[in-house]
Amino acid sequence: MAGVLVNKHKVTSFDVARVAGVSRSTVSLVLSGSNAVIIAEATKVRVREAAIQLGYTPNSAGRMLASGATKTIGLIISNPELLLVDGFIPPTLYAITKVANEHGYNVLTEGLPDLNNDSAFVDLVSSRRIDGMIVLNPRTHDRQLEALIERNYPVVLMGTINHPKEITVNIPTVADLTQAVNYLYKLGHRKIGHVALSAGGSSATDYRIRVIRLALQKHKLELPEACITYANFSAESGLVAGRELLTRNNGVTAVLAGNDTIAIGLMRAARDLGKRLPEDMSIIGYDDLPLAAYIEPPLTTIRTEPLIQGEIAARLLIDILQGRPLVSRAVDLKSKFIVRGSCKAV
């Protein structure tokens, strides 16, 4: 009878109890491994053997209903289309799933369909389908998200909506973007452009523009609107926005791209306009995709460590769910400026 993989007939704790000659409560006590009550070793062994013999696995719905915990965390992806073009989400998802599984949690992935709709996570929460959630790229004025945070619902944000009660893991890349700007300055660049990550109004995009401006000011330089165009995460959008930026006759000799993918589109635009890279145009990316080092020219960029971010977010949430004290309510990670070959002195 060994080797039973999946049982066709439902076997319940009652069956195990019968075979082991104990009550259902005892079965539950033994199998959930609670240390609250002490149970005779012999009984434990009998129960476990019966469970294995019968191929018993506790029914999760029954367990959820009785215990009130789902052992599931929700992963809310604010812009699911980014899965198609951006490199940040997949490693994040990997890290979160890994940590969650290690702690006995499952991950339920939910993409938000569009801005106007009632956010799908409201349903997950109120139907008690998840114990808590991690929100990727949270939207700044999401009323429903704010309401959840205000009620102390277990939420960890990857990114920030600047709510006083939020719990967040974030990479404030001030230092690195500044470093990147200084680097370009030292190479002699005086007209620096920016192909933004997405349309203005998004918090990440606006933040980076602010930081770049600040860094340029230290060198008495500016970032006028004429030196910015707005892409939309993808290489294709980088090509379009890049072409616009480079044909504006603004004298730009170096460009900070919103992410590595956009940088690749931008490179294409530059080449299409007859520019040699990096001789005629210096380009800096953002993210450090695994392939950034291998493209031509190897991309100088800013590494944002999605793996580590995801891992920390998951740990934070699980700490909350298990009632452990938090290390910190706002974990700020360090990014890193990676110099490769896509920039050159003027």
Added chain:
Amino acid sequence: MAGVLVNKHKVTSFDVARVAGVSRSTVSLVLSGSNAVIIAEATKVRVREAAIQLGYTPNSAGRMLASGATKTIGLIISNPELLLVDGFIPPTLYAITKVANEHGYNVLTEGLPDLNNDSAFVDLVSSRRIDGMIVLNPRTHDRQLEALIERNYPVVLMGTINHPKEITVNIPTVADLTQAVNYLYKLGHRKIGHVALSAGGSSATDYRIRVIRLALQKHKLELPEACITYANFSAESGLVAGRELLTRNNGVTAVLAGNDTIAIGLMRAARDLGKRLPEDMSIIGYDDLPLAAYIEPPLTTIRTEPLIQGEIAARLLIDILQGRPLVSRAVDLKSKFIVRGSCKAV
């Protein structure tokens, strides 16, 4: 009282019944929108209003327990590390999540930790946490997976394990790989190499080598082991395996790469060896990543449509779950050979 987003106090169907002046069964009937029984319009309205007023959402655990359905599908990722380096999974995940949500299903993502372990999906299945599952890159000799298929458990494979009872969506790229080989032949290449997707023994890898060999035979050409090296999905592995292939003195002038990412690493290897692209070396990728068109040189490749594959897999599974007849138990999709600029006549 309107605008209640999430209720602190649990509100059950009993409360709704009380407020609406009906019984709990009526509440259930109305809210689950079953057409089995006809209910007076006025009653429906009263129930719905009461539900909204109280901020009632049915408890999913209760529902699962009573109905036996979880409205959740499991997405099993056989090699979760691929999330870090390969471009195929993210769009697949996107498509599956989208279709599932549209049909009222949630998606539970589960990565398989390693080969020796009991596959994690066994637990998902036997604890009745999911109604069915989609398996990405299924492993050829996974006994547990085979057992599930034999018991007619609802599983859709993306890829194949050659089980007579499997339900699968697959892209047999014979035609395109052959076309790619012919294309290189017409350009005058007579020594064609291959940087394989992964170590030999994997079904996708072996399949492609077979197809390439067959195509070459038509031209009286061969693919000896000296002209193959084995990468491991990533650009980095493509660099290493590419370097090995190109330094073997095998006279190779064109290479088929296991995927686009590997192709990018291979390009790096070629450049590092002083080769100009595409003049000194023709390269063909596989997948058509969104950025394949933008790198330098633009990558000639084979498009595998992960979006469409994911969508079909999800539809198939939902059809099964809802008891609809299947269009087909083995959906074969067409890939497409995309000519760009990474190949040149010798």
Added chain:
DNA sequence: TTGTAGGCGTTATCAA
């Protein structure tokens, strides 16, 4: 057309 009653499989609370 609506209400009653029972059951789904587990955990938690007592009492023994």
Added chain:
DNA sequence: TTGATAACGCCTACAA
């Protein structure tokens, strides 16, 4: 140290 018993919240016959 173990066992009864009562929730948990919903669905579904079946009866009215």
